[in-house]
Amino acid sequence: MSVSEATPTLELARALIARRSVTPEDAGCLELLGERLATLDFRLERIDSGGVCNLWARRGTASPLVCFAGHTDVVPTGPLDRWNSDPFEPTIRDGKLYGRGAADMKTSLAAFVTAIETFVADHSDHAGSIALLLTSDEEGVATDGTVRVVDALEARGECLDYCIVGEPTSVRTLGDMIKNGRRGSLSGTLRVKGKQGHVAYPHLATNPVHAFAPALAELAATHWDDGNEFFPPTTFQVSNIHAGTGANNVIPGECEVLFNFRFASVTTADELKARVLEILDRHGVERELSWHLSGNPYLTGRGALVEALSGAIRDVAGIDTELSTTGGTSDGRFIARICREVVEFGPINATIHQLNECVPVDSVEPLSAIYARTLENLLARKGSI
Numbered sequence: 553m554s555v556s557e558a559t560p561t562l563e564l565a566r567a568l569i570a571r572r573s574v575t576p577e578d579a580g581c582l583e584l585l586g587e588r589l590a591t592l593d594f595r596l597e598r599i600d601s602g603g604v605c606n607l608w609a610r611r612g613t614a615s616p617l618v619c620f621a622g623h624t625d626v627v628p629t630g631p632l633d634r635w636n637s638d639p640f641e642p643t644i645r646d647g648k649l650y651g652r653g654a655a656d657m658k659t660s661l662a663a664f665v666t667a668i669e670t671f672v673a674d675h676s677d678h679a680g681s682i683a684l685l686l687t688s689d690e691e692g693v694a695t696d697g698t699v700r701v702v703d704a705l706e707a708r709g710e711c712l713d714y715c716i717v718g719e720p721t722s723v724r725t726l727g728d729m730i731k732n733g734r735r736g737s738l739s740g741t742l743r744v745k746g747k748q749g750h751v752a753y754p755h756l757a758t759n760p761v762h763a764f765a766p767a768l769a770e771l772a773a774t775h776w777d778d779g780n781e782f783f784p785p786t787t788f789q790v791s792n793i794h795a796g797t798g799a800n801n802v803i804p805g806e807c808e809v810l811f812n813f814r815f816a817s818v819t820t821a822d823e824l825k826a827r828v829l830e831i832l833d834r835h836g837v838e839r840e841l842s843w844h845l846s847g848n849p850y851l852t853g854r855g856a857l858v859e860a861l862s863g864a865i866r867d868v869a870g871i872d873t874e875l876s877t878t879g880g881t882s883d884g885r886f887i888a889r890i891c892r893e894v895v896e897f898g899p900i901n902a903t904i905h906q907l908n909e910c911v912p913v914d915s916v917e918p919l920s921a922i923y924a925r926t927l928e929n930l931l932a933r934k935g936s937i
Contacts, residue, residue: 564665565661648912671931721901734882777815820848825843898919899919
């Protein structure tokens, strides 16, 4: 495809991919997007924090407020010699757009902007307001990105009605899946205390691995909840166990266990913590235990946003979409604090974070059209063009 044949969304996606915004760098992406938004009467506000670039852009002051959210940062490329083309030189080959961030999530960002341009051109007097919440800190530690913008908005009482996060959610074809929620993630670091000694004199030592083993068996076998219509049951998984000095004749003095819960909205983090402590206490496990809550679960049921987006997918792509809460966490977990309906929707996710990341070229403009039609379904005034 030549430049002359390129479409507006494709060209903007290529311009974004060409910026080497490896997390937490933005590399000028927000400036590029902000220039386009400013011409549409968006008020631009930078809420940078800790070296992270964040943009809150809003058009209008009325309700309802529809927000598009996403990130400009990308994961590292991996070995450059294993890419078929430079990951920061967007390349079209065999009907696909290649480059780091093509799927996750610069094509979505481009589609946000061109969809808004299309919608505003057709509905300059639309109801409500449109906003974008963009960050360069999603692929990294995510401590100075979306969460900081949400903190600022919450502090001044600014709430969202609907939010679409542009995560790549489609599986086989554009539009076949919407994420209408995500499980919570609760991690624990457990240090089981023992007494180091010689394996030939176990009566003079306390083996922390042996002390923890019965509790581990119960934790692994415990039924935490039944999930619900949208969430599978909560799961407990050990990710690492470490003990010992490296010698086979030494009883270790400590055992470190890393574990994680992916939990449904029917159970709280505090309830999981309490049940873990009860099991450890019952088995007499002497320990230190610290917790890290990466995010609480959030869930958007079948309502205005799901109906508007599902209808747009049906109109543009001709398919009925599936609602799902599978996968890891996203910035939706922060946005849900100030937004009553949050979903994720974007391009095919088959190559995200991989070498030779790509999206089908023929899905780029339809993605923009779906976002634009969703805005029409939520904000177009009745009887307007």
